[in-house]
Amino acid sequence: MSERGSAQLVDDGSRITIRGDWTLEHISELAALCAQMRKAARSDVALDIEVESRIDTAGASVLLDLVAGDSQRVLTANDATRQLIAAVARAEGVPAPKRKRDAGFLGIVANVGNALEAMWRNTLGLVGFIGLILSSFARSALRPSQWRTTSTVAHIEQTGLNATPIVALLCFLVGAVVAFLGAVVLQDFGASVFTVELVGYSFLREFGVLLTAIMVAGRSGSAFTAQIGSMKAREEIDAIRTLGLQPVDVLVMPRVIALLVSLPILTLVGMLAGIIGGAVVCVATLDISPLMFFTRLQETTSIRHFWVGMSKAPLFAFLIAAIGCMEGFKVSGSAESVGTHTTSSVVQSIFVVILVDALAAVFFLEIDL
Template sequence: MPDVAENRFVSRSPDNPTQLVIRGDWVLGHYAELRQLTKRLRNDDTPYDQADLQHIGKLDTAGGQLLTELLGSELMQTLADDADALPAERRVLLARIAASLDSEAPPPSQQGALFELLGNVGKHTVALYDHVRTLLGFAGLTLAGMAGGLLRPATWRVTSIVAQIEQIALNAVAIVALLTFMVGAVIAFLGATVLSDFGATIYTVDLIAFSFLREFAVLLTAILMAGRTASAFTAQIGSMKANEEIDAIRTLGLNPLHILVIPRVIAMIVSLPALTFIGMLSGMFGGAVVCSLALDISPTMFLTILQQNVAVQHFYLGMAKAPLFAFLIAIIGCMEGFKVSGSAESVGEHTTSAVVQSIFVVILMDALAALFFMEMNW
């Protein structure tokens, strides 16, 4: 270790080469010199595992931090615990500095971008696994609560369920009908444009019926409910969490799952199939209007073709997906509400997360259902 023996702050003990003798004033006035000395000694290869602090003159927080960086948090904590080495006030100061530096996050890794990328992939994979496990656990608790409620009709919260149905279904009828009507009209225009080149414009009716009965009605309604209702569930429960109202419910001996979650889930399971049915009718009506105006297919002919060429099983397949989508949307919205930490920012973050997750899960489940139906030749 060069210049240690001549340095006025640090030297090696003549009896023990691995012991440093600290002397002088370790204060803010000598910070620049002490900083360079500390950096030079930490880069030196000569080991040291002991230190003598009894010869220190003045000491303040800046000097204590540099001294802790030089000796390390573990050695400094050991020295601070030695009652004979230092006065009590210095032991407390150095112990707190050592604990503070020891709790700080480690410096960023100097590894390459590939290692950092793999690390981030691993972190996100673990986070995804934890999230899926939490979602499945929350869904299991909800199903268990609903099953228990079937055996105890007196615990049903009919008023809450009816109020939620009004907010979810009745207030959304207009927007669902308008949206599906316009999409039905667009599909009819596209079908007529493409099929006219083959002289098969009559099959535009089949295109509209198949697309809305099997896919578009339930998918558009579910996506609309994900943006409208899942966000509302998260915001409502999250605001209650932030205002400690959920803690008050638990204090009263009540279960927030039965009061806040189950009525919303049941209302969503009732509402989404009803809205899906309205979306089917409205979408086909929009297609029928375009067929009547642009393709000279009268409403009577439209209904006749619909009755002859489209089997009722397509209606059943579309409606069968609605309760599943409803359950997933309601579960995700309620779960994200319970994750709110307590601030308005947290409410906004989890509301956005609920919408994104709900739309993603709905589209994923719809794709899986389409593959399953295709393999089953339904």
């Protein structure tokens, strides 16, 4: 009879008595001991666990490995130990999940279908949320006592006044780049002076409102999602409902109205900054005086281009605010969910802004504006 550690091997090799602590802290010693026992014991050896022995899932796994996973060959008078051995045996008996084969072309088609289905669901959700905003606006429009002026003014400051420097700087730099590229290309045709029209048309019709909307989507739209999402995670929205208030009236309407006010003003700032950036490049590289630049801009650029650009600003503002607030209400409660929906808000807002801008460009082209 040989004895080592906390187990004893009976002479005939058909029965092993287990005693002591069979726990995780001794796992390396226990594994070595069982490896030695497996060489000396018969293939049908049984284990007898003493009542006083301490055993956890790690020790039970080692013992089951000794009897080839057959829990029926593990004997004990302790009910808790018997249940533990049986639970570990069932867990180890579950086969590992097989990795799904790559379906190749069918997998690509399935992924495309899933993406289209998700896009369709998001579109329906956005349409429903827009309807909810419009119904809330119609309900409170004739009730000045329900207007949340303080909250609206605070959001106008955050989304409009605080965003003015970055919008002006971005549009100024893009205007300078557009003017420089236009001057380089048109110079080969002896038409460098037409850079003035290029800068004017591009910023009045497209770049002014588009760049501003993209900046607002990344700055204010994401902030709306994070703010409402954090409130959802802290159950503050449930508290608002408990007070008998509508979250759309309290949280969404001030943000929508603030963006409807701020984005057209920021668009005007972006148009002016872009034109000034183009004027600086024209003055520096084309020997066009500032007076000549603005005189030619006034003579050759119709006011309708300005109104085409400004007409898109309220629509972009409404869509950005709606998407940002809607994604905030989708937050499930964790910090990861807040980050996921904030990212989704920015991506959806920019995508929708560019899509609507493309459709608007086609529409105004067809009606000759």
